[in-house]
Amino acid sequence: MIKARGLERRFRRKGRNGGEVHAVKGVDLDVSAGELVGFLGPNGAGKTTTLRMLTTLLKPTAGEATVGGCDLLADPLGVRRRIGYVAQGGGTAPASKVVEEVEFQGRLYRMSKADALARGATLAEQLDLAGLDQRQTATLSGGQRRRLDIALGLIHSPGLVFLDEPSTGLDPQSRANLWEHIRRLRDEQGVTVFLTTHYLDEADALSDRLIVIDDGKIVAEGTPDSLKARVSGDSVVIEVTPESAAESAAESAAEAAEVAGRLEGAHEMTVTDGTVRFRVPRGDTAMPELLRALDARGITMTSMQVHRPTLDDVFLTLTGRSLRDAEEGASVEDAPEKEATHVA
Ligand SMILES: Nc1ncnc2c1ncn2[C@@H]1O[C@H](COP(=O)(O)OP(=O)(O)OP(=O)(O)O)[C@@H](O)[C@H]1O
Numbered sequence: 042m043i044k045a046r047g048l049e050r051r052f053r054r055k056g057r058n059g060g061e062v063h064a065v066k067g068v069d070l071d072v073s074a075g076e077l078v079g080f081l082g083p084n085g086a087g088k089t090t091t092l093r094m095l096t097t098l099l100k101p102t103a104g105e106a107t108v109g110g111c112d113l114l115a116d117p118l119g120v121r122r123r124i125g126y127v128a129q130g131g132g133t134a135p136a137s138k139v140v141e142e143v144e145f146q147g148r149l150y151r152m153s154k155a156d157a158l159a160r161g162a163t164l165a166e167q168l169d170l171a172g173l174d175q176r177q178t179a180t181l182s183g184g185q186r187r188r189l190d191i192a193l194g195l196i197h198s199p200g201l202v203f204l205d206e207p208s209t210g211l212d213p214q215s216r217a218n219l220w221e222h223i224r225r226l227r228d229e230q231g232v233t234v235f236l237t238t239h240y241l242d243e244a245d246a247l248s249d250r251l252i253v254i255d256d257g258k259i260v261a262e263g264t265p266d267s268l269k270a271r272v273s274g275d276s277v278v279i280e281v282t283p284e285s286a287a288e289s290a291a292e293s294a295a296e297a298a299e300v301a302g303r304l305e306g307a308h309e310m311t312v313t314d315g316t317v318r319f320r321v322p323r324g325d326t327a328m329p330e331l332l333r334a335l336d337a338r339g340i341t342m343t344s345m346q347v348h349r350p351t352l353d354d355v356f357l358t359l360t361g362r363s364l365r366d367a368e369e370g371a372s373v374e375d376a377p378e379k380e381a382t383h384v385a
Pocket residue numbers: 052053054062063064082083084085086087088089090091239374375376377378
């Protein structure tokens with residue numbers, strides 16, 4: 042569905058200081074039909090610029106790509122016919138009625154009014170928008186408006202849809218509801234979904250596969266679980282109590298650490314009083330083995346916690362910065378001027 046090689050985009054800065062921004066620095070992407078891929082990175086990493094190149098809204102300064110089977114540079118119209126694009130913030134006019142937006146979007150794709158309305162009705166059912174045709178878009182809730190944006194992006198039945206930061210600005214309940222709808226697009230309609238996000242939980246909950254971008258370059262790629270496993274393994278914390286009054290908590294913890302150290306791949310072992318901390322590649326499978334081994338040595342474990350690494354751990358390991366710090370560090374000066382974003 043998407044194959045990009047060496048995509049690059051440079052911008053000339055406006056104003057007195059001038060200069061150049063190398064926003065995307067040679068990106069390779071491969072997305073297969075039916076995948077739900079998350080494109081994760083901090084603010085300013087180059088997500089939107091990449092998306093706008095893949096959707097023909099922005100010309101790459103170097104590189105090539107095929108999207109939906111059409112060459113991005115030689116056949117941009119073919120690309121546009123085969124994709125849907127839902128921009129950050131959407132593109133509906135506040136005073137327009139939902140039905141007018143559906144008709145207008147259909148016209149952009151040269152659909153007849155009857156076809157656009159019929160397709161709009163199907164999408165309204167699928168996206169929980171039934172009965173809202175006559176409402177002005179300004180009166181819709183944030184979640185409804187976002188789902189309307191998605192319906193408009195799908196009016197011409199594209200096989201591939203690009204969603205730019207789909208849940209920005211939504212409350213937690215509307216976000217969870219939107220995720221459910223996005224999943225169903227793929228599971229029930231077979232639509233390939235490529236979405237950008239800087240939310241770790243969204244990337245984690247939604248994506249089959251994640252592509253992580255930082256400073257214009259792809260820094261990692263894989264399923265959320267494989268990325269987490271690759272970086273550091275699960276963290277395990279166990280507490281033990283002394284068997285007898287003669288033994289101190291520190292002594293039994295030291296003994297437990299020795300036992301835990303024999304688990305395959307155990308590392309970063311630390312012991313404090315009665316607590317042992319370490320990492321193993323798979324905490325869930327290592328724990329039964331550890332329990333048996335501790336039992337055999339007569340060591341009593343009073344508590345055990347296993348934590349899978351987060352995507353933030355992944356980002357930290359890859360870039361030396363936490364994703365949240367990277368977000369906070371993004372300067373206001375770096376904010377791009379967003380342009381109108383309708384693909385038709
Ligand atoms: N039209 C433009 N002119 C100049 N610089 C730009 C332009 N568009 C983007 N940039 C710069 O390119 C870099 C990447 O921006 P981009 O919007 O692609 O990042 P992003 O990962 O999508 O971030 P966000 O989540 O904030 O949208 C930033 O430094 C940005 O300031």
